[in-house]
Amino acid sequence: MISQERLEEIARHWAVAETLRRGYECEPRLTEFPGGWVVWSPRPAGGPVPEPGSGETVIIDRETGALTVVPGLPPQVAMSRYAGPGATARAGYPAGPLPTPPPGTLTSPVSTMPPPMPPLPPTTSAVDPLSLTPGPPPPNATVTSSPFGPPRLPADELDRRAVALAAQLARLSPGATAPALPQVVATLEVVGRTFQALGHTADTEPVHHPAVMRALAAIPPGSRTRGAHRHPDLIVVSKALFELGGAEHTDPAWAARQLAGATLRLHLLREGAAPDSPAPAAACHTCGTVLVSLGLPGELPRDLVRPEPPQRGPAGRAALRAITAEAVAATIAVPGVRHRLPTLPFLVDLLEPYAPFHPVLQSQSGAAQRVESFTLDVWTREQTADTLGDLAERLGAPLFPIGGEAGGLHSVLAVDERHRVFAVDHAGTWYLGPTLDDAVQTLLIGRSTPRVRTNGTW
Numbered sequence: 001m002i003s004q005e006r007l008e009e010i011a012r013h014w015a016v017a018e019t020l021r022r023g024y025e026c027e028p029r030l031t032e033f034p035g036g037w038v039v040w041s042p043r044p045a046g047g048p049v050p051e052p053g054s055g056e057t058v059i060i061d062r063e064t065g066a067l068t069v070v071p072g073l074p075p076q077v078a079m080s081r082y083a084g085p086g087a088t089a090r091a092g093y094p095a096g097p098l099p100t101p102p103p104g105t106l107t108s109p110v111s112t113m114p115p116p117m118p119p120l121p122p123t124t125s126a127v128d129p130l131s132l133t134p135g136p137p138p139p140n141a142t143v144t145s146s147p148f149g150p151p152r153l154p155a156d157e158l159d160r161r162a163v164a165l166a167a168q169l170a171r172l173s174p175g176a177t178a179p180a181l182p183q184v185v186a187t188l189e190v191v192g193r194t195f196q197a198l199g200h201t202a203d204t205e206p207v208h209h210p211a212v213m214r215a216l217a218a219i220p221p222g223s224r225t226r227g228a229h230r231h232p233d234l235i236v237v238s239k240a241l242f243e244l245g246g247a248e249h250t251d252p253a254w255a256a257r258q259l260a261g262a263t264l265r266l267h268l269l270r271e272g273a274a275p276d277s278p279a280p281a282a283a284c285h286t287c288g289t290v291l292v293s294l295g296l297p298g299e300l301p302r303d304l305v306r307p308e309p310p311q312r313g314p315a316g317r318a319a320l321r322a323i324t325a326e327a328v329a330a331t332i333a334v335p336g337v338r339h340r341l342p343t344l345p346f347l348v349d350l351l352e353p354y355a356p357f358h359p360v361l362q363s364q365s366g367a368a369q370r371v372e373s374f375t376l377d378v379w380t381r382e383q384t385a386d387t388l389g390d391l392a393e394r395l396g397a398p399l400f401p402i403g404g405e406a407g408g409l410h411s412v413l414a415v416d417e418r419h420r421v422f423a424v425d426h427a428g429t430w431y432l433g434p435t436l437d438d439a440v441q442t443l444l445i446g447r448s449t450p451r452v453r454t455n456g457t458w
């Protein structure tokens, strides 16, 4: 039977995760029933009313401690139908008497429905969901990864994915050193031919077709996205135009005739991701502008003027510190194939002011380069131990992930042991500033960001 200590640990982790998901402080409550316990939290007075059928209820099995996530049912209904771990995978639950509702809840199912939350990771992993320290899973754990850290994969699956990703990178970089992750692969289909390219991370500058150069030069420097001329969508178009007509054609109208009817797809290659089903990627603002001006189908991207930043939720400072500490520990607990993330002692102090996450939506001209959206986030959703470990060897300082940039950059933001902040994307690594505050200013006003060379200098 599950120990009291383990029970409380599960409830505490659940509450931290729910506080982050719901945006208000969730005090964990445990209600016992014959099958085990249901974990729940009272909804704050005046809070949003959840949609009927939304949300999830978590049940802890009395014997094994296994967690079962029951979507779309309020706690008392989920309890009444609970038949043991794994039963949710089968068709429905056996009927049973309705137990006493958790104290403090109302009898109406709608009013006790938890608010909507992001989906939890799959419930079939054989990995301890809640342990924040590295180590083998306990014998009876059958559930999810930590709610904060990246999903933990079995070591053999992690190895398989790493080998497949490395092979894909090598195939796409014939005769050259394969670039580091994260990467984006661009696939261009034009007049029955297929061209592919990765982002250009070497210290040399990429060579573009004159038509691409002209389209890029038409965008003022302050409106250009960081490193756009190194992005795979422009490289693959240059490659195709060189093949289709050589360099003598510089006329945009000629390029538009060649590219009429072409299709371009972008896919992410990220550490720990399944290489056989890569996630789609977006073009950045600059590449989108160049591609449309060269005749590829699509609309010209628009600016996004920074809206008012969202207010921080009512969760208190102590709760935010607890979330940050839990999230940092959960992130460190997930190893890569070659590296582990470092335990930097200042991380909680550094990230707490931005916890649980700090999104900035923007896309407009900046001082030296375009400003794009970014998020500082204590909750790391993907593996970065090897990506940042390899970079740490070049920089001579260990790095920890603290967020990312969407909007076509698809970067990992990382801080090193000297508090310096970097952006790591498919065009290379960029130095954002000597401190996090400085880096945030750089991202907000579009100061120039030097590129880190292969030898770790900039």
Ligand SMILES: [Zn+2]
Binding pocket: 225, 228, 231, 233, 283, 284, 285, 286, 287, 288, 408
């Ligand atoms: Zn781009």
